[in-house]
């Protein structure tokens with residue numbers, strides 16, 4: 001019998017990351033798998049959402065985003081990212097960075113188009129390509145610094161290349177792309193007439209004094225870049241589903257059409273609260289970095305003490321580890337045995353690679369957790385592995 005469901009959906013499986021969260025709940029484990037905080041979202045932002053609901057901001061917002069939020073996004077992007085942004089011409093508010101990415105790809109891709117993706121990659125980008133009809137071309141980031149080979153990158157560009165996806169700070173590796181690297185990528189985008197789609201959802205979570213560089217701020221790139229970010233990570237509100245993308249006016253027009261027919265719009269009262277949150281002062285962002293720096297060091301010590309080889313992240317809130325010194329099991333078996341019976345949930349490395357066997361000696365830990373959660377996880381790791 002022929003399949004009742006589309007070939008397109010058969011092309012990808014269920015999200016491994018989200019599956020690990022479900023298994024974790026079943027095993028009463030400590031969830032260091034999926035990238036979401038287990039601590040409260042900012043009080044002032046929550047109060048703003050309550051006020052908006054009580055003020056009856058409960059009907060559809062403008063499809064491409066409430067004016068207040070688009071203005072706040074434009075101001076932040078113009079100042080923090082050095083990317084001149086107009087609230088009316090360039091900003092589309094979406095249901096998370098996730099929807100922004102798929103809307104951007106659907107706005108750009110024609111059959112036969114290729115999209116370059118750095119590997120390991122955030123697992124959504126693979127299905128995003130399948131859903132939008134793009135053919136992915138993978139370019140390797142190599143440990144320990146997760147740098148790319150410039151010749152390999154240039155070889156991936158060609159007549160069919162429509163876009164390149166950049167993610168900085170990078171999930172899963174914690175790499176922060178340097179200005180030099182982004183200038184090189186920009187030169188290839190210009191040479192081959194390619195659009196950069198840059199996922200900067202972790203743009204404020206940087207360590208060791210590193211600077212965030214948006215590729216749209218590099219000369220010649222403003223007119224060929226789609227910059228994506230959102231509330232989920234910096235404002236610890238992954239469940240609100242508020243994200244946005246910034247693009248040149250013609251591309252914004254196409255993205256808004258896709259977005260309108262996919263979702264109509266993001267939650268109206270939460271957009272009002274997000275507009276206030278984006279105007280938090282500088283101390284909010286410096287405290288965020290301080291608290292994540294402490295969490296990084298607790299988890300890093302626990303992992304090093306228990307035999308993992310650790311790749312210290314420069315940004316975002318994940319640690320990639322090699323498990324070769326600990327076990328002969330592959331990543332999935334190791335992750336499942338570490339999680340069983342109240343253990344620790346991680347993400348098997350194979351979910352970040354096109355060819356799963358390339359990730360079979362890797363697991364990823366998330367440290368967007370309360371200190372007590374991280375300390376409890378450290379105790380379990382020491383009991384089971386040290």
Ligand SMILES: Cc1ncc(COP(=O)(O)O)c(C=O)c1O
Pocket residue numbers: 035095096097098099122167171199201229230231232238241242243
């Ligand atoms: C690189 C990256 N992009 C996007 C997302 C999802 O963002 P949002 O919650 O805004 O859809 C995640 C979440 O883990 C991520 O790691």
